[in-house]
Amino acid sequence: MNDARPTFRFLRPEVLAKIASLELLARTVVEGFLAGLHRSPRTGFSMDFAEYRPYMPGDDLRYLDWKVLARTDRTYIKKFRGDTNTRVYVLLDVSASMTYRWAPQAISRSPGDPGRLPPAIEKREYACYLAASLAYLATRQNDAVGLITFDRGIVDSIPARLRPGQLHRILSALERMKPGGISAISEALRRIAERLRRRSLVVLLSDLYEPPETLGPALRLLRAHGQDLIVFQILDESEVEFPFTEAARFVDIETGEDVPVAPEALRASYREAVRRHLDEIEGFCRAHGIGYQRMFTTQPLDEALFAYLGRRARWP
């Protein structure tokens, strides 16, 4: 897999973190992604996200791009700017738990032990990059894009618009974003569902630290309001692998609650509990037609963009 993505090296989070401007970062990500997309042998289809969309039954064949059809053996319809009426909302979780990142230097490890993980950036930073890239991509597609940040309620909201400067507003909002407090995702999603009157493509960026039994109804509510939903569950790899070795008091970033833990004794149990949680969420999403993509902060952003585009393709 690694040899299949050499061109995405600029999309690696640790590299992107060195770019100061979020707009430049988003442009780098998206343009690089699109450039690679055209050359990538693994992508079985292609589309012009500005003027093209996949052919659907009933489309006018005049707008069929025959060159693309000849080159890729795929049918794409030429679209004109302003023809889209798609609204994309990026829901970004800014709760305190999103500030977590794996800090390997703080833990003594020996080669080969379970604690060996690559350095990572904060989940919040990763989500921020992803949100910027998605906003940029949506703008390139002439979609109206909006941003809602939340923790236990709505923190900031930029309604979806298709107008000049919208991307800049979103990127500025992302840049001035500050970490929030305690998260209550289901509660926040309920409020968002009430606010989104029109059908939109809703992209949820969160670590989803909430029991499925409360999170599920909230996602169902969004779906019931007619929103097309794609969930990016953003995690640090250490949250799943639990590579810690020294006994310590693990302190919840959000609540301050601490639990004394002997990691070696509990690693298997912890992994099992996390795996069960992730599986439940993923299963729920699949069962309810919600796009789901688990993203680790060490993963390149292109996988997220692929997932987004896949979901976007369902829209006219």
Added chain:
Amino acid sequence: MSFLSPWFLLGALALLVPVLIHLRRREPQHRVLFASVLFLRGLPEPIHRRRRLRYWLLFLLRSGALLLLVLAFARPYWRGHGAEGVSGTALVVLLDCSFSMRYGARFARAQEKAEEILARAPDGARVGVIGFSTTAEVRAPLGRDREAARAAVRGLRPTFRATDYARGLQAALALVENAEEGEKIIYLISDFHRSERQVSGSGWRLPGDVRVVPIPVASEGGENRAIVDARVLSGVDGTPRRLLVRMGNFQSARARMRIRLSVNDRLVQERVIELDPDAVATVEFTDVPLDPGNNRVRLEADSDRLPEDDRFLLVLRRELPKPVLILEGSRAPSERASFYVQQALLADDAFGPERVVVRTVAEARGASHRGVPVVEVADAEAVVVVDPIALDARWATALRRFVTEGGGMILALGPQTEARAFNAAFGSWLGVRMEEPGGSLREPALLAEIATEHPIFRPFADPRRANFSRVRFSGYAGLVLDATGGGAPSSAILVLARFSDGRPAIVEITRGRGKVILLAFGLDARWSTLPLTPLYAPLLHQMLMAVRRPSPPPFFRVGESIAVEGSEASVIVRAPDGERLRFDEERAGRFTPEHVGFYHLRRLRGEEPIAVNVEAGESDVRPMVGAELDQFLASLGGRESGLRGSALNAGDERAADAGVSQGDLVAAERSRAWRALLLATILLLLSEAILAERASGRRRPVGASLRGEGRGW
């Protein structure tokens, strides 16, 4: 079970170290910020495995080895086993309550030691408690009631008395001599300070079955300065003239001492003296201004750690001068036999013409009808009767009463003295009869057999300064001492000097509270050349001072028996703290002060202070050490006692150091329990080493498991 070295048991606390480490590691201190403890909180026992000890057997082996090692060092033994007669032990705590024990914390330490000894006494032992100084008091008789004995120890207080070890040891021996068969131990707890050398009594013997275990408690250096004594020198009229104060520097450094003299709380004089180490010096105060009557005099030096001996109290009396009444038989002034007496008295500054009253017997006889002489006699400092021609019964009665009530009389017989009249007036009362006739001798007589140790002759003891052989006697009155002594004890009549033919020349007779000096020769020049010699005036002064009404002592010492004039109903004695004292039960009219300060005798006619000071010999409180102490302890045993040479054998010393009984020591020596414990410790450690090696072998393949919980415990 008991322990010889119980302090080593504190080492058992080391057992807590691994447990505490385990507990500390069980609760990790390292903190890790984590995104959410949602999944950690849900786990059943987040630190469950850390709570467990992985190698219980190793833990037990190591803990057991440590415990056994501690026990071995604590030297355990079982009472009642291994030492014969322990249960029948009679144990007496002999605690020094003398003044020196007030220094620093000596007495508190002594009480602690005593209580420790009582607490460690073997089961079934009978214990007793005695406090001693110059007296010994059994505070708890020999019995099995430990609590009563401990209460007795707690009830002891240091006194102001000196130390008499023999008295204490005798009391302790009296307590244990009737004890049952078994060991008899006397724990002598004292500071053993240097000036405690006196061992009263003799002939007592320490039985062979009694052990004395000395326990010194003086850990301080014992540096002290003190006013050790004072002496008042009075004139012939009884007025204090000079005050000599003895200062002691009982320390290794030179000391500068300031002494303040206060009279009736007024600072009147001050002296500064430099004293070499271990030196005693005298400071003199003269011309001390005294008020008429009793004066409370306080001498104070700079205070140190033993303040009670840095002050010294006295009561000095300045009485209104009383005249010396001279009675003579001569009628004409030119024939007066009292001429030389008058001149000798007037030669002293203390006597002016107003203090020398001369009456002839004839005048007195006439005056006596008016009652005047009786009053004069009663008010006189002393009466000198010179060659009485004839004294009627009234005069004789007045003089006898005067003497009996404390007055002094010099009765000089002369050529005109009538034997019959003398014998009638004084013969039977004095116990001395005058022979007929007195008269001239063919050969002059000399004085022989002079009692130079008597106060009258003490100034003349040096023959280079006083030669009585130059005094010639041409005549004297023959005196015959009555065999019955006038009904008084024979000791009440002392012949102070005899003529060369053996006849009494000077006789001192005590009657009642007064004294009479009876001279067989006159005080004029008719019968002797004495008035013509330089010896006359001083001898007369000495005789007057010997017979004059004695002044009360300026001070007393604690423990001294003080006579009180009057009954307990008429005199109230109050201690310095205001408490009313009872008279001694054994000796009527006396009381014994136990505190330092001014006591007060309250009578109807007024109040009289009495100064009481610390008993002498207690101010050098530096403890004896080494050979000095050994030598002293050996001498303590008495000339015939078993203490000599074996007062402190090695076992006793160790017992004294540890504060345990000889029985305990023997038991420990015989139990040998510590050796078995050491052997068991070694075996446990060997087992632990083998087991640890095997456990280490099992752990090795696991590798990282050493990093986490366990770590061998």
